Amino acid sequence: xxxxxxxxxxxxxxxxxxxxxxxxxxxxxxxxxxxxxxxxxxxxxxxxxxxxxxxxxxxxxxxxxxxxxxxxxxxxxxxxxxxxxxxxxxxxxxxxxxxxxxxxxxxxxxxxxxxxxxxxxxxxxxxxxxxxxxxxxxxxxxxxxxxxxxxxxxxxxxxxxxxxxxxxxxxxxxxxxxxxxxxxxxxxxxxxxxxxxxxxxxxxxxxxxxxxxxxxxxxxxxxxxxxxxxxxxxxxxxxxxxxxxxxxxxxxxxxxxxxxxxxxxxxxxxxxxxxxxxxxxxxxxxxxxxxxxxxxxxxxxxxxxxxxxxxxxxxxxxxxxxxxxxxxxxxxxxxxxxxxxxxxxxxxxxxxxxxxxxxxxxxxxxxxxxxxxxxxxxxxxxxxxxxxxxxxxxxxxxxxxxxxxxxxxxxxxxxxxxxxxxxxxxxxxxxxxxxxxxxxxxxxxx
Amino acid sequence: xxxxxxxxxxxxxxxxxxxxxxxxxxxxxxxxxxxxxxxxxxxxxxxxxxxxxxxxxxxxxxxxxxxxxxxxxxxxxxxxxxxxxxxxxxxxxxxxxxxxxxxxxxxxxxxxxxxxxxxxxxxxxxxxxxxxxxxxxxxxxxxxxxxxxxxxxxxxxxxxxxxxxxxxxxxxxxxxxxxxxxxxxxxxxxxxxxxxxxxxxxxxxxxxxxxxxxxxxxxxxxxxxxxxxxxxxxxxxxxxxxxxxxxxxxxxxxxxxxxxxxxxxxxxxxxxxxxxxxxxxxxxxxxxxxxxxxxxxxxx
Ligand SMILES: Nc1ncnc2c1ncn2[C@@H]1O[C@H](COP(=O)(O)OP(=O)(O)OP(=O)(O)O)[C@@H](O)[C@H]1O
Ligand SMILES: [Mg+2]
Numbered sequence: 001x002x003x004x005x006x007x008x009x010x011x012x013x014x015x016x017x018x019x020x021x022x023x024x025x026x027x028x029x030x031x032x033x034x035x036x037x038x039x040x041x042x043x044x045x046x047x048x049x050x051x052x053x054x055x056x057x058x059x060x061x062x063x064x065x066x067x068x069x070x071x072x073x074x075x076x077x078x079x080x081x082x083x084x085x086x087x088x089x090x091x092x093x094x095x096x097x098x099x100x101x102x103x104x105x106x107x108x109x110x111x112x113x114x115x116x117x118x119x120x121x122x123x124x125x126x127x128x129x130x131x132x133x134x135x136x137x138x139x140x141x142x143x144x145x146x147x148x149x150x151x152x153x154x155x156x157x158x159x160x161x162x163x164x165x166x167x168x169x170x171x172x173x174x175x176x177x178x179x180x181x182x183x184x185x186x187x188x189x190x191x192x193x194x195x196x197x198x199x200x201x202x203x204x205x206x207x208x209x210x211x212x213x214x215x216x217x218x219x220x221x222x223x224x225x226x227x228x229x230x231x232x233x234x235x236x237x238x239x240x241x242x243x244x245x246x247x248x249x250x251x252x253x254x255x256x257x258x259x260x261x262x263x264x265x266x267x268x269x270x271x272x273x274x275x276x277x278x279x280x281x282x283x284x285x286x287x288x289x290x291x292x293x294x295x296x297x298x299x300x301x302x303x304x305x306x307x308x309x310x311x312x313x314x315x316x317x318x319x320x321x322x323x324x325x326x327x328x329x330x331x332x333x334x335x336x337x338x339x340x341x342x343x344x345x346x347x348x349x350x351x352x353x354x355x356x357x358x359x360x361x362x363x364x365x366x367x368x369x370x371x372x373x374x375x376x377x378x379x380x381x382x383x384x385x386x387x388x389x390x391x392x393x394x395x396x397x398x399x400x401x402x403x404x405x406x407x408x409x410x411x412x413x414x415x416x417x418x419x420x421x422x423x424x425x426x427x428x429x430x431x432x433x434x435x436x437x438x439x440x441x442x443x444x445x446x
Numbered sequence: 447x448x449x450x451x452x453x454x455x456x457x458x459x460x461x462x463x464x465x466x467x468x469x470x471x472x473x474x475x476x477x478x479x480x481x482x483x484x485x486x487x488x489x490x491x492x493x494x495x496x497x498x499x500x501x502x503x504x505x506x507x508x509x510x511x512x513x514x515x516x517x518x519x520x521x522x523x524x525x526x527x528x529x530x531x532x533x534x535x536x537x538x539x540x541x542x543x544x545x546x547x548x549x550x551x552x553x554x555x556x557x558x559x560x561x562x563x564x565x566x567x568x569x570x571x572x573x574x575x576x577x578x579x580x581x582x583x584x585x586x587x588x589x590x591x592x593x594x595x596x597x598x599x600x601x602x603x604x605x606x607x608x609x610x611x612x613x614x615x616x617x618x619x620x621x622x623x624x625x626x627x628x629x630x631x632x633x634x635x636x637x638x639x640x641x642x643x644x645x646x647x648x649x650x651x652x653x654x655x656x657x658x659x660x661x662x663x664x665x666x667x668x669x670x671x672x673x674x675x676x677x678x679x680x681x682x683x684x685x686x687x688x689x690x691x692x693x694x695x696x697x698x699x700x701x702x703x704x705x706x707x708x709x710x711x712x713x714x715x716x717x718x719x720x721x722x723x724x725x726x727x728x729x730x731x732x733x734x735x736x737x738x739x740x741x742x743x744x745x746x
Contacts, residue, residue, distance in 0.1 A: 002553070003551065006547060006551065010536070010543075010547045013539060014538055014539065017538040017579075281535075281537070282535075283535065285501065286595065289528050290523060291520035291553070
């Protein structure tokens, strides 16, 4: 055990000194997560009209009308105006998720964000459907999320970052020509995605403009103050049944699982390369002539890869939490993270058998990563892909990994439902481990 | 059972595909002695060492280390330290981190590990650079560290594969001093090189290899006696030697080959003022190699 820990510690130390590997492990997933998160903020909303709300307009001003119009323009919402009593009844029968009271004199301060004592919008919600009600508030408060988003929607920043990375790849001394070409291509692809983000953002802005074109005060509502209350008042505590519907509460829910996978794949490729590097740099010779067994050498590498994979997941989840991602089940998320890490440690070991040079393994490893990512939904969500690709995706470990993470973040799976994805991940990991061990042994006993 | 031989190898064969690297090599190294394995590039020296440490499995033949034949077992591995010909270091780590890691592989830990790492840093004269990454070291410093890594766990048998390749005279001297310390401590050393002066200077016994085979082995004087051939006497003079003298005169230099050059000169009762310069070239390992193979050892 000491030998395994010794090797794992050494490998993590080496990783911490390798700026390129660190970027693929930590920087790239963040970049992808934020980019895609922004894309989904505008396109990845729930089914059109799936969230029913009622609006009680006590103000009856031009401003309150504009607010209702804006809410109606949001395709995720199904908006009806009515009186308070009816709205309460609808909530009880679960016809709607929440109600919005636009109080009298709301129009006077609406849109004036410097107003000293703004009249708050009051949101009444069904406590048992907290998630959807929270989403409703989110829609009302879109401005908050946009503050962060705007920074990234200014794609010049992103482009600059990508350019810099491309340059440092070109100048890197540790990368081979083949890997340089491959990585440059990857970055070019990301730049195209940035173009897509620009386009989607532009469309969203156009839509927003169209929706508010007849009332230029619309933007002001985004800054409205919101107060929420229990729409059941204090009259009951009956319907405590948990909601097991999948609930996507933000674009981060969608973008983070898939971008975590980029870090995970980076970790697998990086450690596969480092295993081959031990051979090409001669250090394997020392490992092999020491009393440490080949299995321990592999387990040490595997442990380092496992730890760094968990590190990626941990970092992304923390970042997600800061941005507003709320995993439904932290416990299952941990379980999924462990299963994903195990699977990709196995994949790493099999990858290391793909060649005998760093270039060979690096090139083949990333090529396989790309294919797994494409069919597994790490480049584009599965739902957007043609049916034949969705069928093929069952073959990609990336699909099962993303599914496991999503299951715990927003799909609301039970432990039982996670059995299949976890079992698939563990099976793939075990096969990879066996392949890696077989070839490692074969390479030793020439 | 006591063993007088630290290493004995019998009839080793090893081929890579259809290229024969070692063909029927037998070798014995008495405990506490230093064996020089001398041979030109491609002779099979590295292949031989790698078989001795269990890195390569011989196609046939037997090896025993001490009184054990299980050369790949952890027990035997702990007895051996190897400084490979190709530097085996993590360039991105510091000398200290490299040593700590390699020491850990041999089960060293705690204060014992700290003590051995300090010893090795001293040995390699790298104490002041201990926290610098290996990639910032000179070739000689890397060689010295590569050597020190082999000694961390206090092995009984040390295999040094061309430990002086690409180092300046100062580092080379340092490495020689290190080897002397090992010899004084009673370690058994196998030292491969294609520099005959090194073998002549450091080794108790020398084994000469060529094309996968052992041509001869013995102490340096024995080998020279057996295969060195005659010494050459060179007398520089403006006037020819007396006509009854043996040897050849080319107008400037008189040459005579002899097994016993001093006696030969004495018998001629020559007049010292006869020569402007008198030289006696004695055979060395280079001549031994030349006589054994018909080729020069160095491939310049
Ligand atoms: N991994 C290998 N694959 C194929 N052939 C090899 C391999 N290693 C060595 N050889 C061949 O085996 C023969 C012996 O090589 P070896 O490295 O043992 O020689 P050496 O005496 O150590 O030479 P040098 O002084 O150059 O280090 C050479 O012909 C070499 O080309
Ligand atoms: Mg060699």
